Amino acid sequence: MALRDRSKTSPPGHHVTIEVMVVDDSAVIRQRLKSIIESDPRFRVTLAADPYEAVAMLSRSVPGVIVLDVEMPRMDGLTFLRKLMKQHPMPVVMCTSVAERAVTALEMGAIEVIAKPDWLNAARLPEWSENLLESVRNAARAGKLPLREERPQAASDPRHSADVVLPHAPYIPRATLGEPIVVLGVSTGGVQAIQALLPHFPADAPGMVVVQHMPADFTGAFAERLNNDPRIQLEVVEARHHEPIRRGRVLVIPGGTSHGLVRRHGSGYRVELNEGPPVCLHRPSVEVLFRSAAQAAGPAAAGVIMTGMGDDGAGGLLEMREAGSLTIAQNEATCVVFGMPREAIRRGAARYVAPLDSIPHTIMAWVADPGAGTWH
Structure with missing residues (x-):
């Protein structure tokens, strides 16, 4: 043909x-x-x-x-x-x-x-x-066709910032640094990216929270598919309200219905589901997840922004970097769409720009030596 x-x-x-x-x-x-x-x-x-x-x-x-x-x-x-x-x-x-x-x-x-x-x-x-x-x-x-990356908005469709869900606030240091956690934000092309990423983490990898832009009711099947993948050593589940974030576990925020936030809980962290309006045109929003991780965990958190359209998460990743978190953007060559990572890089939010297969190694090196002083 x-x-x-x-x-x-x-x-x-x-x-x-x-x-x-x-x-x-x-x-x-x-x-x-x-x-x-x-x-x-x-x-x-x-x-x-x-x-x-x-x-x-x-x-x-x-x-x-x-x-x-x-x-x-x-x-x-x-x-x-x-x-x-x-x-x-x-x-x-x-x-x-x-x-x-x-x-x-x-x-x-x-x-x-x-x-x-x-x-x-x-x-x-x-x-x-x-x-x-x-x-x-x-x-x-x-498909690399000549269509500018912008979305016309009606007056009834305001572009909310993360402030409507979680007001901006600086990270308040804790007496002791908590367990490391990882937050990931991904959109177009993300299913294949996450499937390629997770098999490279060991069974005791830090607890992870994922926002993947998906319609309502689809994220549960996505989490189940990942959990049944024999290459992945981690447990993967759709997050529930107040679910603890713990080592060896990946929590996927439910699609379409609520935002996922990281909250301090005792000496660790848990996920809070918030039914606020869409942020950066999305619910769940990567921006909200990253901002909450910056405020709750600061230098105990790693933020990863991956393939996707638009700018959701770029501002939140910058807040994570300013709070001392490890911040990573997927590089253009391995993205299906280099929108979200590009905007994060443009704003100076990403400490590292890495190909997809290098991201797990970078995170695990940070886990092994979080006080090295080179992560932010």
């Missing part, structure tokens, strides 16, 4: 048009998705009724993004995604409400997964439509 340019060049002064292929067996749904996506004039939508029709269309023109349903009669979306990623990898947004399938799609290389909407719930459709558009934009950027 000969691949053609995925973007159509427009005359000067006009938007570059990016082709989006929608693959869904329902004609009604295809038309609704087309209408939503083309509300952004930068996108032009082509329609395929199933993967077989999509393959025929791909032989003529390769889109910038594919929006793919999972449940289709002749070939399901996951089977098509697997074949596509082996033969012609490209940015894919998967639509499913089944958490296990969502995690599988992300493992296979889908850029984003969005839960199917309740089309009969008119009150929720505008929010869902904007989430779909943002997922398509993320996929286009991840």
